Amino acid sequence: METVTVVGLGKIGLPLAAVIANSGYFNVIGADRNEKVVETANKGISHIQNEPGLEELLYNAWKTGTFRATTDTAKAVSQSDVVVVIVPVLVKEDGKINYEFIDAAVEDIGKGIRKGTLVIFETTLPAGDTRNRFGKRIEEISGLQLGTDFHLGYSPERVYSNRIIQDLSNYPKIVSGDNEKSLELVKSFYKRALNCDILPVSNLETAEFTKVAESVYRDVNIALANELAVFADSLGVNMKEVIHAANSQPFSHLHYPGVGVGGHCIPVYPYFFINKGLKKGLVHLSREVNDHMAKYAVDQVERILGSLQDQNILILGLSFRENVKETTKSSALLLADKLKQRGAIVYVDDPLYSSEEIAAFQVLPYSEAIREKIDAIILQAFHDQYKNFPFDHFPNCRMVLDGRNQLDKKKIEDLGMKYRGIGVQ
Structure with missing residues (x-):
């Protein structure tokens, strides 16, 4: 069987590696710089929670010997026919792109790549980066010629946390290559690896832009x-x-x-x-509007409570959305910042995080011991655990701001609390 290296064993990379390793066509090496991630993966254990089907697929691939993990990306690449890159590209506070992690991965790929290898980027990228930033850098490091000695493809991930494995087979896979030969190789790989519909586009830049x-x-x-x-x-x-x-x-x-x-x-x-x-x-305007919603929400709380100085506000949900343990760009952090600017004391509850993890974000972890102190509650991420949240345990809470318009307004108001949603009064 051919060997595939998946570079990056994060929330998308590990499920992708597990699916490929169970396809019947490939042996998979998962490469990641995080030693703990590699250690658990080499025991058939997933470090990612709440991803249906992942634990079973990973364990099966580990047990049958079609999956192993390593921190040595260059060595893994040197043993591979196909390399799939799913390493994050981040954005700094000023909006500038941070290539730190993927640049480091590309350096390792360039050191290990051999003739005939197909390299596919799945990380979401600005149009032109696959060819002009990464393809050229692999050429420089390896001395191999793009399109002749090695092949380059781009196929963006199009999955949603908590249903990644389902989405990998249900969504058409957009594929592209640096030339016709590369495109054919990419199409063939994904058809075998994922058994999904294939949607080819004319070039790498079109796929990136899409x-x-x-x-x-x-x-x-x-x-x-x-x-x-x-x-x-x-x-x-x-x-x-x-x-x-x-x-x-x-x-x-x-x-x-x-x-x-x-x-x-x-x-x-x-x-x-x-x-x-x-x-x-x-x-541009959409970014401004969406980031402004945290301030708008705090304004609504202030209209009901008056001054927020020394008011105890509880935010439900540290995660950026429901049922996912991930805080990147979470509105909870914007809400906490706006509340603290107005003198509020901010507590956060999230069933997916420990008290220590919550406290690391410079907010107070909520506990039942302070429930009588809470003056207002803001629902930020509607985790399943909040569907039956005991609002009646907060005798001094004066209002609930339903930031996701999911709560029962009548039940809230029957408790003597004011209810506000987003566009719902």
């Missing part, structure tokens, strides 16, 4: 929903009812508003266009 465009579409449409929700609040109109009614028309696809947008994708990838020269317009 993935960023998907995220920008969502950011822009969420911003529209948030802007309309704020306006609906000013008129006393229920935005949830508006959306339900408007979307009964087949050309209307209004998204749902919320307290903000977080994660590795939607609030990050618009900067891949902005930093490539996209001038002021909807993409």
